[in-house]
Amino acid sequence: MKCKDLNEQIKIIDVDEFNGIYKTSNSIYSNSYSYYRSPKETDKFNTHFTVAPTDKGNGEFKKFHISFNFSKTGVRNAKIFFVNGKCTGYSTDNLLEFEVKEFIKYYEAHKGDILTIGAQFWEKVQEQKKIFNIRESKDSREFERRKHIQRIKSKVEDALLQREGVVAVDIDYKIKNGIKTDELAIIVFVEKKQNVLPKQRIPKTVQGIKTDVWETTLVPFSTATKTEPSETKSVINDSIVNPILGGISVGPFDLDLYGTLGIVLETNFGAKVMLSSAHVFMSGPHTIPGTHLSQPALPMGGHWPETDAGEFLMGFLGQPNNIDAALATVSHRNILPKTILQIGQTTGHDVTFPGDDVAKFGRRTQFTTGKVVSDTFTCNVNYPNFGTYTYYNQLRIQTVNPYDNFGLPGDSGSIVVNEDKEVVGMIMSGGETANDTKYTIANPIGDILRTFEANGIRFV
Structure with a gap:
């Protein structure tokens, strides 16, 4: 891409000739819109504006970017970022070296021209707020309804989880005759629908809220079996990786079990640490600090001590911290901090909401994308080597095609990021309902960070 091509492109960006507005996502928590101009025959690449709210839930647009696509598919692009109409910088992720220059x-x-165009576009957004129609009355009513149901769910979920065969409780749309309705309900996930004693049956309503019973599996996402990535993708993380980074296989040095190393971070006291699920780094509930880890994991061909990756530092399962997470030191290797295979360097962390687009890279399914469908998933997870632990208000994630997998056993520990490459969660488990809908469960990153900070560890 020559500079003159970019110069020609900027001249044809005129907010008055853009065709209109289309929704790229819409939920009761977040809306994202793009304001675009159809490509022309003379275009070397397509340029478009994307507008998205930074304060999810209040419907105010503050942040947008101009995207210059260097490839027809939009995989390679440069983005110029704006907040409230003012330029805050640019990103050249995924560009080739000469394109970056x-x-x-x-x-x-x-x-100067770019700043002017950004300001013009921002004025256009302000003029056409009615067109965006951020908070429709229907969405507002549903938002309040969901919050009301969530308050009731929090009061009854412990009692429901104690009933025979119940593994999880969440909020979703009730299913009737195999089709989702538009009626929100408390969803009770059970291992198998069967006849139970009257006192163990799920009531049809709870404090005036309808219930629905879904049959499901729910398992932690580590595995003791060597499994090939989906679609026979090349295994790029089954050898010793140096520098070490997120997305590669890791496991205990003395156990045929593997998961995914989520990310490598640096702490406030200068240590280099690896973050993953506790059930990936630990071989049991009494794993002591200093226990060695192998990368690659033993099922992937690891042979300790040749493949020594570090030592277990601390880990937490279930309550009172509400996470499945652990840290380990890094031994004898360089690191790529805050970096994940095929995702690149992360940019921070944030809260996520239903409707948000997310991605991850894990050892088993590698790079996948999906949507957060719930942030109220409460569950009991039964770990073969640890026992059963309870987690409240976890993230439930599905792919756009609900019959595809966002994650599978072997992906535990994978970091989940949003569209801005901000960390929003870490995978720990998942399952499949009776109608073949696959889902993945992740700890919210806020719970993880708060737990380690309470134990004297902050990440820089």
Whole structure:
């Protein structure tokens, strides 16, 4: 891509000739819109604006970016970021080296024009707020309804989890004759629908809220079996990786079990640490600090001590911390901090909401994308080597096609990121309902960070 091509492109960006607005996502928690102009025959690449709310739930647009696509599929692009109409910087992720140089050269030469275009677009957004229609009355009513149901769910979920065969409780739309309705209900996930004693039956309503019973499996996402990635993708993480980074296989040095190393971080006291699920780093509930880890994991061909990756530091399962997470030190290897295979460097952390687009890279299913469908999933997870632990208000994630897998056993510990590459969660388990809908469960990152900070560890 030559600078002159970029120069030609910027001249045809005129907010008055853009065709209109279309929704890219819409839920009761978040809305994202793009304001676009159809490509022309003379275009070298397509340029578009994307507008998204930063304060999810209040319906106010504050943040947007201009995207310059260097490939027809949009995989390689540069983005110029704006907040409240003011430029805050740019990103050149996924560009080839020569494209990065050309873009930076162009950006520095035409920054004034770019700032003007951003300001013009922001004015356009303000003028057309009615078109965006961020908070429709129906969405508002559903939002309040969901919050009301959530308050009731929090009061009854412990009692429901104690009933025979119940593994999880959540909020979703009631299913009738195999089809989802538009009626929100308390969903009770059971291992198998069967006849039970009257006192163990799930009531049809709870404090005026209807219930629905879904048959499901629910398992932790580590595994003792060597499994090939989906679609026979090449295994790029089954050898010794140096520098070490997120997305590669890892496991105890003395147990045929593996999961995914989520991410490598640096702490406030200068230590290099690996973050993953506790049931990936630990061989049992009494694993002592200093226990060694292998990368690759033993089922992937690891042979300790040659494949020594570090030592277990601390881990937490279930209550009172509400997480499945652990830290380990890094031994004898360089690191790529805050970096994940095929995702790149993460940019921080954030809260996520139903409707948000997310992605992850794990050892088993590698790179997958999906949507958060719930942040109220409460469950009992039974770990073969640890026992059963309870987790409240976890993230439930599905792919756009609910019959595909966002994660599978072997992906535990994988970091989940949003569209801005901010960390929002870490995978621990998942399951499949009787109608073949697959789902993945992740700890919210906020719970993980708070737990380690309470134990004297902050990440820098």
